[in-house]
Amino acid sequence: MIEICNLTRKFGSFEAVSNLSLTVLPGELFCFLGPNGAGKTTTIKILTGLLRPTSGTTRICGLDMQIDPIAVKKLIGYIPDMPFLYERLTATEFFQFTADLYEVPQNKVPLLCDESFRLFGLLDCRNVLIKELSHGMRQRLIYASTFLHNPQVLFIDEPLVGLDPYSIRLIKDLLMEKARAGMTIFLTTHILAVAEDIADRIGIISKGKLIAMGTLKELLALNNECKNLEDIFLHLTENDN
Numbered sequence: 001m002i003e004i005c006n007l008t009r010k011f012g013s014f015e016a017v018s019n020l021s022l023t024v025l026p027g028e029l030f031c032f033l034g035p036n037g038a039g040k041t042t043t044i045k046i047l048t049g050l051l052r053p054t055s056g057t058t059r060i061c062g063l064d065m066q067i068d069p070i071a072v073k074k075l076i077g078y079i080p081d082m083p084f085l086y087e088r089l090t091a092t093e094f095f096q097f098t099a100d101l102y103e104v105p106q107n108k109v110p111l112l113c114d115e116s117f118r119l120f121g122l123l124d125c126r127n128v129l130i131k132e133l134s135h136g137m138r139q140r141l142i143y144a145s146t147f148l149h150n151p152q153v154l155f156i157d158e159p160l161v162g163l164d165p166y167s168i169r170l171i172k173d174l175l176m177e178k179a180r181a182g183m184t185i186f187l188t189t190h191i192l193a194v195a196e197d198i199a200d201r202i203g204i205i206s207k208g209k210l211i212a213m214g215t216l217k218e219l220l221a222l223n224n225e226c227k228n229l230e231d232i233f234l235h236l237t238e239n240d241n
């Protein structure tokens with residue numbers, strides 16, 4: 001579903017992503033881990049068409065982002081690490097705006113909005129301006145809007161930063177449910193316990209290079225002195241800091 005092949009991205013002479021290759025299968029929940037500055041966000045920005053690679057290719061559902069950007073963007077959802085919201089729209093207006101962007105038929109939007117706002121606990125904020133929403137409520141609105149066009153592949157950069165335990169549980173359960181229903185999910189997180197809980201497979205990137213890839217079981221088997229993902233992560237990236 002996601003194919004990254006020999007991907008390199010330079011900023012000047014600095015290589016933020018170095019010859020990265022990996023694939024993510026349909027319905028897989030893939031966690032991309034790495035220390036700050038390892039190249040996770042750069043990789044996601046290339047996969048979602050916000051940055052061009054210096055070299056290498058990325059494909060989503062077999063389509064090359066450089067060749068078919070619009071077709072790819074229709075298939076994906078993307079939640080960036082610092083999402084941008086229009087502060088002077090209400091929650092409902094933002095949802096409607098997103099529906100228009102993805103060409104969701106007008107007559108379907110009110111029902112979708114109701115269902116989705118109920119699921120995300122947003123019914124009381126329907127007519128509240130975004131600038132007045134708490135961080136958690138904004139995040140919930142972003143999730144509601146991202147699932148609106150039912151993306152086949154979802155990219156999420158640091159989905160849990162600043163959320164309360166209820167919201168974290170809501171998002172974790174939702175992501176696992178979506179993956180079980182066939183959605184392919186590529187996410188980054190620093191919360192290793194979450195990756196341990198929900199990931200089908202884990203990749204670790206360090207200084208732009210992929211240094212580990214596999215299921216938790218496989219990673220534990222390869223690093224037999226480590227007893228959990230935190231040990232593995234700290235062991236493999238210890239020269240970074």
Ligand SMILES: Nc1ncnc2c1ncn2[C@@H]1O[C@H](COP(=O)(O)OP(=O)(O)O)[C@@H](O)[C@H]1O
Pocket residue numbers: 011016034035036037038039040041042043
């Ligand atoms: N637009 C940019 N210009 C120059 N350097 C950048 C730019 N974006 C990212 N970098 C650098 O590339 C490296 C990887 O960044 P990033 O992908 O954001 O890391 P991560 O998301 O893993 O923390 C960092 O050293 C960062 O400073």
Ligand SMILES: [Mg+2]
Pocket residue numbers: 040041042081157
């Ligand atoms: Mg980042």
